[in-house]
Amino acid sequence: MNVRVIGKKAKGLYARSRIPGVDWSVNHYVGCAFACRYCYAKFIARWKNYGEWGRWVEVKINAPELARKHVEGKVVMSTVSDPYQPIEAQMKLTRRVLQYMDKRNELSILTRSPLVTRDVDLFKLFRSIEIGITINGFIGKEKELFEPLTPVHRARVSALKELHDEGLKTYAFVSPIIPGISDVGAMVEETKSFADYYFFEVLNLRASGKNFQRLLRDEYPEGYAVLTDEEKFRKFLRELREEIKRLGVKAEGIETHQRGWEFVKLQSPEGGEQGTAVNEPEQESR
Numbered sequence: 588m589n590v591r592v593i594g595k596k597a598k599g600l601y602a603r604s605r606i607p608g609v610d611w612s613v614n615h616y617v618g619c620a621f622a623c624r625y626c627y628a629k630f631i632a633r634w635k636n637y638g639e640w641g642r643w644v645e646v647k648i649n650a651p652e653l654a655r656k657h658v659e660g661k662v663v664m665s666t667v668s669d670p671y672q673p674i675e676a677q678m679k680l681t682r683r684v685l686q687y688m689d690k691r692n693e694l695s696i697l698t699r700s701p702l703v704t705r706d707v708d709l710f711k712l713f714r715s716i717e718i719g720i721t722i723n724g725f726i727g728k729e730k731e732l733f734e735p736l737t738p739v740h741r742a743r744v745s746a747l748k749e750l751h752d753e754g755l756k757t758y759a760f761v762s763p764i765i766p767g768i769s770d771v772g773a774m775v776e777e778t779k780s781f782a783d784y785y786f787f788e789v790l791n792l793r794a795s796g797k798n799f800q801r802l803l804r805d806e807y808p809e810g811y812a813v814l815t816d817e818e819k820f821r822k823f824l825r826e827l828r829e830e831i832k833r834l835g836v837k838a839e840g841i842e843t844h845q846r847g848w849e850f851v852k853l854q855s856p857e858g859g860e861q862g863t864a865v866n867e868p869e870q871e872s873r
């Protein structure tokens with residue numbers, strides 16, 4: 588697929604984030620050629636005037652110089668893009684941002700791509716760093732319908748293991764969870780020996796856009812019904828919480844994207860917090 592690359596000079600790289608627990612976001616790429624059909628960040632295409640989401644990437648060409656700044660608090664790379672999307676293999680902008688970034692910054696990286704393992708040497712220079720890999724187990728028809736251009740599940744799992752084996756702190760971002768499709772238990776069993784912790788996220792149906800909502804309703808009416816019916820969702824969430832508890836892994840929580848639940852904190856096996864926080868996250872794609 589042809590992707591238009593637009594170079595821009597930015598004034599700053601660190602933007603204040605409204606995601607709970609995150610202080611700063613870094614997006615040296617805006618736009619993402621992985622083009623996931625449900626992507627929550629595609630609303631940005633409406634402001635940018637570059638055309639359809641997934642067909643363009645805006646590149647902050649001076650991002651490496653801007654990365655030098657020291658900031659206090661958690662920095663997440665990236666929230667409206669994927670830092671290891673296809674153009675990164677040649678452009679190496681993420682790598683240069685990491686080279687220049689103040690190594691005292693508390694960095695959290697999230698990606699769907701095994702290309703992330705290329706930068707292990709740089710990750711090891713940071714005082715505080717964690718690397719998250721998004722997994723969702725989509726294969727076959729679901730992969731083709733939901734995210735045909737992303738790296739396959741197996742490659743992501745291998746990348747997570749490789750990062751862990753290198754001594755880096757890792758987490759698995761299990762997202763998006765779609766009722767009736769996602770096998771959360773299987774994904775956790777497959778990764779729990781090399782994921783330090785988990786973060787779960789149910790599909791944000793509202794942010795996935797009208798086309799995706801239609802697709803889900805037509806192809807997976809039972810999953811769609813759970814996401815749009817309060818009673819069915821309550822049952823689904825209860826079962827999901829029980830399953831995660833049974834799996835016995837450390838988990839930050841479940842982002843439900845449903846009013847009344849929002850972010851559900853989970854009890855860690857060591858006896859952490861349990862309860863419900865009501866934080867509505869900003870429309871970023873994690």
Ligand code: SF4
Pocket residue numbers: 619620621622623625626627628666667668669699872873
């Ligand atoms: S969900 Fe992430 S990887 Fe997929 S298109 Fe959006 S930003 Fe890219």
